[in-house]
Amino acid sequence: MLLSLSMKPDRNMALLDDYEMEELDFVPENPNHRSESVCKCRICCCAWEAECWEKKKNWGRRGREREIYVAVLGKPNVGKSTLSNQMVGQKLSIVTDKPQTTRHRVLGICSGPDHQMILYDTPGVIEKKMHKLDTMMMKNVRSAAVNADCVLVVVDACKVPAKIDEVLEEGVGDLKYKVPTLLVLNKKDLIKPGEIAKRLEWYEKFTDVDEVIPVSAKYGHGVEDVKDWILSKLPLGPAYYPKDIASEHPERFFVAEIVREKIFLQYRNEVPYACQVNVVSYKTRPNAKDFIQVEVIVERNTQKIILIGKEGKALKLLATAARLDIEDFLQKKVFLEVEVKVKENWRQDEGLLKDYGYGGHIQAL
Numbered sequence: 001m002l003l004s005l006s007m008k009p010d011r012n013m014a015l016l017d018d019y020e021m022e023e024l025d026f027v028p029e030n031p032n033h034r035s036e037s038v039c040k041c042r043i044c045c046c047a048w049e050a051e052c053w054e055k056k057k058n059w060g061r062r063g064r065e066r067e068i069y070v071a072v073l074g075k076p077n078v079g080k081s082t083l084s085n086q087m088v089g090q091k092l093s094i095v096t097d098k099p100q101t102t103r104h105r106v107l108g109i110c111s112g113p114d115h116q117m118i119l120y121d122t123p124g125v126i127e128k129k130m131h132k133l134d135t136m137m138m139k140n141v142r143s144a145a146v147n148a149d150c151v152l153v154v155v156d157a158c159k160v161p162a163k164i165d166e167v168l169e170e171g172v173g174d175l176k177y178k179v180p181t182l183l184v185l186n187k188k189d190l191i192k193p194g195e196i197a198k199r200l201e202w203y204e205k206f207t208d209v210d211e212v213i214p215v216s217a218k219y220g221h222g223v224e225d226v227k228d229w230i231l232s233k234l235p236l237g238p239a240y241y242p243k244d245i246a247s248e249h250p251e252r253f254f255v256a257e258i259v260r261e262k263i264f265l266q267y268r269n270e271v272p273y274a275c276q277v278n279v280v281s282y283k284t285r286p287n288a289k290d291f292i293q294v295e296v297i298v299e300r301n302t303q304k305i306i307l308i309g310k311e312g313k314a315l316k317l318l319a320t321a322a323r324l325d326i327e328d329f330l331q332k333k334v335f336l337e338v339e340v341k342v343k344e345n346w347r348q349d350e351g352l353l354k355d356y357g358y359g360g361h362i363q364a365l
């Protein structure tokens with residue numbers, strides 16, 4: 001099954017809307033409702049620690065019982081986000097054909113009648129870190145894996161088999177021999193069955209994983225086998241989240257991600273990588289469309305010119321494509337305003353990166 005944004009997530013996933021924020025008299029530290037200060041729930045990166053926790057503690061957690069945490073790791077472009085979306089049953093992570101699309105750890109909740117898995121989709125593991133952003137993205141990988149009860153390492157079946165040591169090293173470090181690890185051989189639809197068998201054999205022989213399962217995340221083939229493997233390995237805990245919610249990032253996180261996806265799809269070469277998207281204002285209006293103001297930060301004026309295009313046409317195209325998906329996602333009409341700004345070398349600026357929500361860490365309970 002192909003996933004689309006029109007598969008609407010439950011509105012519960014929003015933590016605080018503008019009205020709640022006003023009521024609570026909160027001044028956000030950064031535009032995307034994320035900061036280094038970490039919510040006590042240890043999952044989200046939201047800045048409003050106390051209230052967020054207040055809100056969530058009634059969500060069914062009992063004492064210190066366990067949920068199942070699953071980290072989805074792998075190199076860029078292997079299909080981690082596609083697999084995570086399929087497992088959750090909703091498009092939470094953006095997907096493009098370009099490597100390094102995912103920059104944060106994205107939490108998805110997969111609830112069944114008798115289980116609840118909490119999945120972390122992560123940025124692709126890269127060896128060469130060109131910018132501080134890359135380093136912080138790798139921190140996000142580690143923060144997803146540090147509490148994981150099990151790890152899925154996704155590899156691309158089309159690629160020549162290769163060791164996964166560096167992926168495990170980056171992700172789980174010293175813990176690598178302690179957590180059950182499944183190698184997910186993805187994109188099996190792109191190779192012949194005989195080749196799949198050879199790849200399986202190679203990975204079974206030359207990697208230190210508990211099992212190898214071939215899947216085609218894009219078409220949903222083998223995804224149930226992955227879930228069964230996770231369930232077979234782990235003790236079941238009580239549901240932490242209400243069964244009908246799929247994530248707990250605030251809506252503005254998904255709005256920014258949708259705009260970023262459209263940038264990746266519309267622009268080429270370095271441009272998408274030089275873009276950061278922030279939601280600067282999100283106003284819910286009872287008698288009018290929601291008003292969303294987004295800024296796209298680029299590193300150079302030349303990139304700004306490309307983004308805007310001749311007579312603003314490119315930016316208009318981008319804003320329309322983003323708005324349509326945002327409306328699908330939120331299931332309501334919105335007014336979307338997109339502005340492009342230049343902040344030189346933001347990818348190297350630790351302060352800015354933190355403001356943009358990278359490098360948040362997870363607090364162990």
Ligand SMILES: Nc1nc2c(ncn2[C@@H]2O[C@H](COP(=O)(O)OP(=O)(O)OP(=O)(O)O)[C@@H](O)[C@H]2O)c(=O)[nH]1
Binds near residue numbers: 075076096122188215
């Ligand atoms: N044919 C085929 N394509 C797939 C499959 N899974 C993912 N893809 C494609 O592979 C590309 C990358 O998918 P993503 O899910 O964004 O990969 P990722 O590992 O999350 O990538 P990063 O976030 O950049 O690390 C997209 O074009 C997907 O449509 C699959 O099973 N079969």
Ligand SMILES: [Mg+2]
Binds near residue numbers: 094
């Ligand atoms: Mg991804």
